[in-house]
Amino acid sequence: MSEFLQDPSVLTKDKLKSALLAHNVALPNGEQRKGVYVDLYLKNLTAQNRRSAAPEPAFSSDEEPPAPVLSGRSRSGRKATRKTDRVRPEEIDVTELTNEGLKDQLLKYGVNAGPIVASTRKLYEKKLQKLLDQGPPETVVQLSEPAVTGNSQNGNTDSDQYSDKEEEATKAEPEPEPEPVPVVERPMRSRGKAPVTTRTRSGQHKIEKLSAVEQTPKTPDRDVLKELFPNETLNTPTGISATRRQPIKGAAGRSFSDSWRDDLRPRLTEIRHTSSSSSSSSYTETRSAIHRTNAVPLNALPLSSILKPAAPPAVQVKTRRRLPVWLQLLLLSAVAGFLFFVYQAMETNEMNPFGQSASSGALGSTSK
Amino acid sequence: MSSTSQKHKEFVAEPMGEKSVMALAGIGEVLGKRLEEKGFDKAYVVLGQFLVLKKDEELFRDWLKDTCGANVKQQGDCYGCLREWCDSFL
Numbered sequence: 131m132s133e134f135l136q137d138p139s140v141l142t143k144d145k146l147k148s149a150l151l152a153h154n155v156a157l158p159n160g161e162q163r164k165g166v167y168v169d170l171y172l173k174n175l176t177a178q179n180r181r182s183a184a185p186e187p188a189f190s191s192d193e194e195p196p197a198p199v200l201s202g203r204s205r206s207g208r209k210a211t212r213k214t215d216r217v218r219p220e221e222i223d224v225t226e227l228t229n230e231g232l233k234d235q236l237l238k239y240g241v242n243a244g245p246i247v248a249s250t251r252k253l254y255e256k257k258l259q260k261l262l263d264q265g266p267p268e269t270v271v272q273l274s275e276p277a278v279t280g281n282s283q284n285g286n287t288d289s290d291q292y293s294d295k296e297e298e299a300t301k302a303e304p305e306p307e308p309e310p311v312p313v314v315e316r317p318m319r320s321r322g323k324a325p326v327t328t329r330t331r332s333g334q335h336k337i338e339k340l341s342a343v344e345q346t347p348k349t350p351d352r353d354v355l356k357e358l359f360p361n362e363t364l365n366t367p368t369g370i371s372a373t374r375r376q377p378i379k380g381a382a383g384r385s386f387s388d389s390w391r392d393d394l395r396p397r398l399t400e401i402r403h404t405s406s407s408s409s410s411s412s413y414t415e416t417r418s419a420i421h422r423t424n425a426v427p428l429n430a431l432p433l434s435s436i437l438k439p440a441a442p443p444a445v446q447v448k449t450r451r452r453l454p455v456w457l458q459l460l461l462l463s464a465v466a467g468f469l470f471f472v473y474q475a476m477e478t479n480e481m482n483p484f485g486q487s488a489s490s491g492a493l494g495s496t497s498k
Numbered sequence: 499m500s501s502t503s504q505k506h507k508e509f510v511a512e513p514m515g516e517k518s519v520m521a522l523a524g525i526g527e528v529l530g531k532r533l534e535e536k537g538f539d540k541a542y543v544v545l546g547q548f549l550v551l552k553k554d555e556e557l558f559r560d561w562l563k564d565t566c567g568a569n570v571k572q573q574g575d576c577y578g579c580l581r582e583w584c585d586s587f588l
């Protein structure tokens with residue numbers, strides 16, 4: 131059943147037409163202006179509404195329940211009307227408000243509305259309706275505050291009003307908890323701050339939220355850290371302990387096998403060879419293992435310094451290499467040979483290439 | 499860089515003058531036609547509406563949706579475009 135509204139202009143034209151058709155009201159042919167349908171609606175349906183709503187107190191005898199009457203009075207389009215304190219004595223029909231009235235109502239919610247002209251009126255009506263649905267102005271202010279302050283251009287000037295209103299609210303009414311965030315916040319806040327006052331929500335809302343949020347990541351982080359580093363015997367000031375990384379095989383002369391002494395002799399010669407061309411060896415090493423840390427050169431330097439005088443070290447070092455040594459040497463020699471070849475193929479710049487024929491002959495002789 | 503379209507960049511780069519409403523970001527042919535039917539035939543008229551709504555995002559989005567049926571993305575594009583234009587030229 132349709133609810134018969136006092137002010138059908140809030141419905142769309144289509145809805146009006148369908149409502150009229152549902153009640154067997156003859157529609158004019160063609161597309162008419164909305165006002166036509168509104169008039170028809172008013173004439174036919176609202177009149178019926180009035181007729182049947184006359185014995186208002188006698189709820190049982192009515193064809194249609196008085197709920198539509200209330201809804202028509204209180205809110206156009208609201209499906210369920212609760213006869214609770216939501217129904218306020220003042221006018222709630224937004225469409226019947228004047229421009230100034232609309233602006234005042236919006237101001238109660240802390241919405242600094244702009245000029246209410248023809249093009250903006252409908253929007254502000256909708257906005258007010260939404261605000262009315264959310265509840266009385268005092269409770270809504272908390273909701274709208276984060277939203278309104280989000281609009282930097284609109285919300286900043288109204289922050290002063292909020293604190294006043296909220297004091298009344300928390301005294302007068304029990305706080306609803308519209309958002310899950312405040313609910314979560316309270317146990318958090320109680321942990322951190324002693325005065326868990328619900329009054330201080332307006333201005334300090336954000337600050338408390340931030341502080342509450344700050345606390346929450348700290349505690350999980352500490353747990354995670356403890357899990358990651360259960361070794362608490364070190365107790366370094368930063369809590370960070372560094373363990374020596376396993377030396378890489380094949381790096382800086384370390385052999386692949388665990389025992390150093392097995393491959394000592396051949397290893398030494400290889401090392402000497404590598405150390406002779408130290409720069410290129412470091413090049414190959416870096417190529418083979420890019421992710422080596424600083425530990426490697428630190429290990430490499432003392433080792434190479436020990437090995438250069440050809441004294442066999444007795445240190446047993448684990449070596450691990452990506453590429454075998456012979457392969458690295460092969461690559462090295464190939465690169466060196468290539469460079470040498472290129473160098474050989476180059477021409478000298480000593481003489482003017484564009485100049486005399488004698489020099490060109492000399493140039494030709496230098497190639498290959 | 500933000501993900502603004504070419505249309506947005508072009509619109510924001512210079513005063514809108516007499517540009518058509520379809521020059522706005524988010525407003526294409528269909529939406530532009532609808533706006534024009536409602537009387538918003540130039541970009542500055544839409545700008546006027548934007549300003550009358552005090553550059554409020556929510557209200558402007560609602561208005562766009564009601565007037566030409568723009569979806570959320572289109573609303574956002576148009577709002578962003580106008581806001582940035584205002585920041586530069588207003």
